[in-house]
Structures are given as C-alpha cells and as structure tokens.
Amino acid sequence: MHVWSVANQKGGVGKTTTVVTVAGLLAEVGYRVLLVDLDPHGSLTSYFGYDPDELEHSVYDLFATKHKINREGVERLLLKSSHxxxxxxxASTAMATLERKAIGEEGMGLQVAKALAxxxxxxxxxxxxxxxxxxVLMVNALAACQHLLVPVQTEFLALKGLERMVRTxxxxxxxxxxxxxxSFTIIPTFYDRRTQASVSSLRExxxxxxxxxxxAVIPVDTKFRNASIRGLVPSVMDSSSRGVHSYARLLRSLLERQKQEVL
Known part of the structure; x- marks a missing residue:
C-alpha cells in the first residue's frame, strides 16, 4: 500500500482538487484507493456529498480511541464515494478541537499511520x-506517508507559503x-500563461x-469546479479536459519515480 499526502501551509492552492483528481485517475486504471480527510474544514468530505457537521464517525474517532485502534474501528469510519x-x-468539525487536546499527549502524531496499517x-x-x-493533523499526514505532494498556486503569496512548507x-x-x-513533489497549480504573475512564479x-x-503544470480549468458540484472525480466528469490531462502527466511521473525507488 502506497501512501501519498497532499499538504501546503497555505490554503486555496488546490490540495483537495489534487487529491480527488489523482485518486480518480488511479481508480480508472483499476487501483483501490482510500482518501483520508484530515482538514477540519472537510472540503474533501463535502466534495462527495457528506456534511462534516452531521457525521457520527470521522477521523476524530482515531484520536478519541488513542492507542486502541483496530481494523473494526477503522472500517466503521469508511464511507463510499461516487466512484x-x-x-x-x-473529516468532522470536531477535529478542530484536536490541537488543544493533543497538548501533552504522547503518540498523537502516529494515529493515522496506525489506522492505515x-x-x-x-x-x-x-x-x-x-x-x-x-x-497534530499535518504531523499525522507527514508521518503516515511515503511521499508528499505540495500543490503551489503560481502567484507570489503562494510561493511564500511554500517556503514555510519546505522548512517544515x-x-x-x-x-x-x-x-x-x-521526499516531495511540488505541483504548480492555477497556472494561466496569459498572466505575467503565473509565468514569473513558475520560472521562480x-x-x-x-x-x-x-x-506537469496544472492550468486554471473550470471543469474542476463542474466536477465538484456533481461530486464526481474530474476524470469521470470530463476525461478530455486540460486539467485532467495535466494530472495524468503528473501521475505518470509519480508512478515512474515509485518504480525507480523499488529497483
């Protein structure tokens, strides 16, 4: 089982879009994929039509049970997606309280890794x-993964956020x-070659x-928004879109890298 985390210490850079698009492309070629929403805002959860305010079980349960994680408990959390x-x-909104509760608690950074096992x-x-x-939630994501994907919007403020992520x-x-x-891969997102801001940011x-x-540079593509409205992975919504083609190129390079690391 391969675990990839998608993270950046700046919001609005395309993390959730990256997760659902890459997941969809993996699923389209036959892989079984699990998505884990560690953001208390629950964008990934909402994408597939679930309300983070209403869910009985969520990632929060992994921290409430502390060291008593077992297969049955993890399987109870699983929900179906549109694929x-x-x-x-x-995710659930209760996760927003975890930072305060994690203070002084040992082993809280490995709960997600234990659950995935x-x-x-x-x-x-x-x-x-x-x-x-x-x-604690980002620490869990970093501790659980073998490779990190870092989407970065091609504009000046996002580059500053990337510097913080690289330091982390x-x-x-x-x-x-x-x-x-x-190891990590930086993914330029929201690229618009018509604007000097995008061009200069990509060069930097x-x-x-x-x-x-x-x-693989991910362009601005309204098809991503259309897919999210319908709760579909973008490759199912429109496999011919520019954005999906760019993510397919990214995935090919990730799989090739993974193959080389095994050799």
Whole structure:
C-alpha cells in the first residue's frame, strides 16, 4: 500500500482538487484507493456529498480511541464515494478541537499511520488531504506517508507559503534516518500563461526547486469546479479536459519515480 499526502501551509492552492483528481485517475486504471480527510474544514468530505457537521464517525474517532485502534474501528469510519473503487475516511468539525487536546499527549502524531496499517491489504493507494496549518493533523499526514505532494498556486503569496512548507519538511527530515527521509513533489497549480504573475512564479519555482518541481503544470480549468458540484472525480466528469490531462502527466511521473525507488 502506497501512501501519498497532499499538504501546503497555505490554503486555496488546490490540495483537495489534487487529491480527488489523482485518486480518480488511479481508480480508472483499476487501483483501490482510500482518501483520508484530515482538514477540519472537510472540503474533501463535502466534495462527495457528506456534511462534516452531521457525521457520527470521522477521523476524530482515531484520536478519541488513542492507542486502541483496530481494523473494526477503522472500517466503521469508511464511507463510499461516487466512484466504486474509492472509499473515504471523512473529516468532522470536531477535529478542530484536536490541537488543544493533543497538548501533552504522547503518540498523537502516529494515529493515522496506525489506522492505515489496519487496512493495508484493502487498498493499493491512500491519499491524505491535510489542513494548511502545522499541527497534530499535518504531523499525522507527514508521518503516515511515503511521499508528499505540495500543490503551489503560481502567484507570489503562494510561493511564500511554500517556503514555510519546505522548512517544515527539512525539520522533519533532520529527525529521520537517511533511509526514511520524506521526499516531495511540488505541483504548480492555477497556472494561466496569459498572466505575467503565473509565468514569473513558475520560472521562480523552477529556479529554486529544480529537483522537486513537477513537469506537469496544472492550468486554471473550470471543469474542476463542474466536477465538484456533481461530486464526481474530474476524470469521470470530463476525461478530455486540460486539467485532467495535466494530472495524468503528473501521475505518470509519480508512478515512474515509485518504480525507480523499488529497483
């Protein structure tokens, strides 16, 4: 089972769109995919028609049970998505209280990793949607994954948010052994080649992060919004859209990287 987290310490950069689009493309070629919504705002949960304010069970349960995580408890959290090969562990608004409750609690950064271990034989890929805040939920996302996807809107303020995220990754890697360093891929999003802001921001990303930036650049595409309105993964809504083609290119490079790491 491969676990990819999607994170950035700035909101509105395309994290949820990245999660649902990559998940849809994986599912379309036959993989079983689990999505985990770690953002208390619950955008990923809402995408598939669930109300984070009304759910009886959510990611919050993993922290309420502390060290008593078992397969039955994790399976109780699973919800169906609009795609038959994609399941969801949803978020709830109660998760907003976790930062305060986690103070002084040991082992709270590994709860999601422990939960995923219980269902590792049920899924080929897990994609985790992280909150834009460095805290216990993002720490769980980073601890659980083998690779990190960092969407970055191609505009100046988003580049500043990326700098914070890169510092966080560096801090985490200093505490890890060489064989367990967290690798990451930067994904330029909301690209509009007609604007100087997008063009100059993309150039700066290539200059500062030549080894981490993806060659797949995600354009502004209204088809993403249309898909979210209907609760469909974008590749099902319109497989020919520019945005889906760009994410397909990203996925091919990620799978190739994964293959090379195994060799």
């Amino acid at each position: 038959d090969r994609i399941d969801l562990i949803p 219980q269902v590792r034989d049920s899924y080929d890929y897990v994609l985790i949607d992280s909150p834009p805040v460095l805290g 990754i560096s801090m985490i890697n200093r505490a890890r052994s060489k064989s367990k360093k967290l 990303l290539h200059n500062k992060y030549p080894n981490e930036i993806s060659n």
